Amino acid sequence: MSEDKAVTSEDKGVDVPAQRSAGHGAPAGDTASREVLLKVTGLQKHFPIKKGLLQRNAGAVKAVDGIDFEVRSGETLGVVGESGCGKSTMGRLITRLLEPTAGKIEFEGKDITHLGVGGMRPMRRDMQMIFQDPYSSLNPRHTIGTIVGAPFKLQGVTPDGGVKKEVQRLLEVVGLNPEHYNRYPHEFSGGQRQRIGIARALALNPKLVVADEPVSALDVSIQAQVVNLLDDLQSELGLTYVIIAHDLSVVRHVSDRIAVMYLGKIVELADRESLYKAPMHPYTKALLSAVPIPDPKRRSAKSERILLKGDVPSPISPPSGCRFHTRCWKATEVCKTQEPPLAALKTGHQVACHHPENAPDQVPGETVTAAAREAIEIVEVRKPSADEPEAAEPAADGTASTDTPEDNPKE
Numbered sequence: 231m232s233e234d235k236a237v238t239s240e241d242k243g244v245d246v247p248a249q250r251s252a253g254h255g256a257p258a259g260d261t262a263s264r265e266v267l268l269k270v271t272g273l274q275k276h277f278p279i280k281k282g283l284l285q286r287n288a289g290a291v292k293a294v295d296g297i298d299f300e301v302r303s304g305e306t307l308g309v310v311g312e313s314g315c316g317k318s319t320m321g322r323l324i325t326r327l328l329e330p331t332a333g334k335i336e337f338e339g340k341d342i343t344h345l346g347v348g349g350m351r352p353m354r355r356d357m358q359m360i361f362q363d364p365y366s367s368l369n370p371r372h373t374i375g376t377i378v379g380a381p382f383k384l385q386g387v388t389p390d391g392g393v394k395k396e397v398q399r400l401l402e403v404v405g406l407n408p409e410h411y412n413r414y415p416h417e418f419s420g421g422q423r424q425r426i427g428i429a430r431a432l433a434l435n436p437k438l439v440v441a442d443e444p445v446s447a448l449d450v451s452i453q454a455q456v457v458n459l460l461d462d463l464q465s466e467l468g469l470t471y472v473i474i475a476h477d478l479s480v481v482r483h484v485s486d487r488i489a490v491m492y493l494g495k496i497v498e499l500a501d502r503e504s505l506y507k508a509p510m511h512p513y514t515k516a517l518l519s520a521v522p523i524p525d526p527k528r529r530s531a532k533s534e535r536i537l538l539k540g541d542v543p544s545p546i547s548p549p550s551g552c553r554f555h556t557r558c559w560k561a562t563e564v565c566k567t568q569e570p571p572l573a574a575l576k577t578g579h580q581v582a583c584h585h586p587e588n589a590p591d592q593v594p595g596e597t598v599t600a601a602a603r604e605a606i607e608i609v610e611v612r613k614p615s616a617d618e619p620e621a622a623e624p625a626a627d628g629t630a631s632t633d634t635p636e637d638n639p640k641e
């Protein structure tokens with residue numbers, strides 16, 4: 231998230247005092263050299279399906295089915311994929327809101343995979359979650375002061391100067407008026423409510439923040455403001471993020487690395503630049519083809535969108551071999567039978583594909599199946615005319631965002 235950040239908190243008049251002590255939150259730069267904060271190995275979550283009066287086991291929803299990744303201190307890992315591919319389950323597993331079926335989760339080198347409520351209590355301060363829907367995640371009967379101050383109560387912590395003063399400071403940090411301490415959630419707009427959720431997540435000075443679709447419930451014009459706020463807070467407070475989104479355009483400007491998930495698996499994991507410039511997995515290529523092109527020079531070029539036919543298969547009985555083979559236009563016989571491993575085909579770029587794009591074919595000489603030839607439809611995307619406004623997109627420089635009065639944070 232670091233290097234192309236264009237708007238600072240000062241630019242936006244957001245006063246973000248330094249909160250975290252030195253050591254964490256190293257200055258922006260090469261995240262690869264930083265220490266690993268979170269390490270996930272072979273992580274699985276299978277939700278059992280029970281049937282009948284006797285509640286017999288009738289299979290399982292393989293929501294997360296063996297994933298490996300690391301998150302380094304101070305970096306942002308974006309996690310993308312279509313609805314139902316296991317992103318939220320992954321987020322809830324790593325923050326230990328869900329018990330994993332198998333695999334290992336290490337936080338700062340400590341195995342937290344099966345820690346109980348008591349064991350997790352001290353860790354809760356270090357890892358927080360921001361949820362998708364700011365409307366339902368805030369209790370309508372509680373004031374903002376009570377909501378943002380709740381983590382102190384839960385953890386039995388009294389900040390210097392008292393809870394009220396600290397909550398008011400946090401409200402200011404996220405760009406809200408501290409005098410609105412006694413107001414209720416319904417008195418705030420969607421973007422402001424998400425700021426309240428962010429203030430609550432920051433209360434205990436966490437190291438890792440997992441944001442599950444933090445802007446998808448918000449108006450497009452507000453999305454950029456919230457994304458930029460998260461970006462600023464990361465630089466100021468040295469936070470580490472896992473940001474989950476179904477849309478590659480949301481994580482584009484804020485991620486250092488991006489993991490693409492499909493049916494419970496990570497199919498591609500790469501540095502942001504590498505992924506956007508030369509995606510290797512056909513699924514990623516299809517997702518990217520749906521993202522608006524931000525470069526005005528390239529925008530005038532013809533743009534083709536890859537439409538994947540058919541629905542995402544059921545995670546109860548995912549396809550054999552490569553799970554994407556039923557929707558892939560490059561699928562061959564080997565894809566039906568052998569699951570491709572997630573392998574580094576380039577420095578900082580891993581992919582699980584027998585026939586990757588922008589990389590040597592891993593199983594050359596195979597013939598594309600008849601079904602694969604019918605798997606997609608290519609649609610030419612109409613180029614916007616010169617006088618046509620373009621869709622606002624969360625941009626690092628916030629230029630696509632309109633500061634609507636509705637979300638003017640301090641009003």
Ligand SMILES: Nc1ncnc2c1ncn2[C@@H]1O[C@H](COP(=O)(O)OP(=O)(O)OP(=O)(O)O)[C@@H](O)[C@H]1O
Binds near residue numbers: 320
């Ligand atoms: N508690 C549960 N019990 C049974 N199945 C579940 C449960 N939670 C999630 N699932 C299933 O697991 C799969 C992955 O769901 P998940 O919410 O993690 O995906 P997602 O990628 O975050 O999608 P979305 O963006 O729609 O939330 C889905 O098929 C979902 O129906």
